[in-house]
Amino acid sequence: MTPPMLRQLRHDVWATARLIENCRSLSESQLGFTMPGTYGPIRRILAHVIAADERYLLTLTLLDVPGRSGLVGLPKGAVHDDRDYPLYELASHARAVAQHVEQLFAGREFEPDIAMRDERRRAEIEPWVLVTQFAHHGSDHRAQICSTLGANGLAVPDLDVWAYAREIGGFRPFA
Numbered sequence: 001m002t003p004p005m006l007r008q009l010r011h012d013v014w015a016t017a018r019l020i021e022n023c024r025s026l027s028e029s030q031l032g033f034t035m036p037g038t039y040g041p042i043r044r045i046l047a048h049v050i051a052a053d054e055r056y057l058l059t060l061t062l063l064d065v066p067g068r069s070g071l072v073g074l075p076k077g078a079v080h081d082d083r084d085y086p087l088y089e090l091a092s093h094a095r096a097v098a099q100h101v102e103q104l105f106a107g108r109e110f111e112p113d114i115a116m117r118d119e120r121r122r123a124e125i126e127p128w129v130l131v132t133q134f135a136h137h138g139s140d141h142r143a144q145i146c147s148t149l150g151a152n153g154l155a156v157p158d159l160d161v162w163a164y165a166r167e168i169g170g171f172r173p174f175a
Contacts, residue, residue: 006105012135013098015159022157038144049141051079053097056134
């Protein structure tokens with residue numbers, strides 16, 4: 001049985017990858033579009049999402065979760081929030097994030113409820129918080145990008161769970 005948290009993160013990384021692919025058709029000028037209430041320009045929001053995903057994975061790796069070894073081969077040259085990256089580079093990082101999400105739940109049981117020390121946040125934290133924030137954070141910022149696209153008359157990709165479920169065969173309308 002697939003853990004529900006893995007299903008949630010699979011959708012998250014799928015939606016980010018699909019949005020990056022959609023944005024590849026935008027001009028440099030369009031990648032700079034922004035609107036009030038968003039994190040910033042489209043390209044910068046995409047980098048922010050990928051950078052955060054990498055940080056969540058790194059933190060989950062550093063947490064000493066009993067019964068699970070750390071992830072191997074985390075993305076090298078992590079993305080930074082304050083830089084502009086070519087979309088092909090963000091897409092490459094998104095693929096690595098997707099692979100590491102799978103690895104996070106592979107093999108041994110993932111223990112989401114055991115409190116661990118998180119030195120970065122200087123707190124004890126249960127891993128489920130990071131996994132849930134991983135998905136929420138991406139969804140929030142993808143919605144900002146989609147709002148920016150729509151407000152500028154550009155095509156908005158369908159990134160919701162229903163679209164994902166249809167694509168992977170988890171939702172099949174009756175004939």
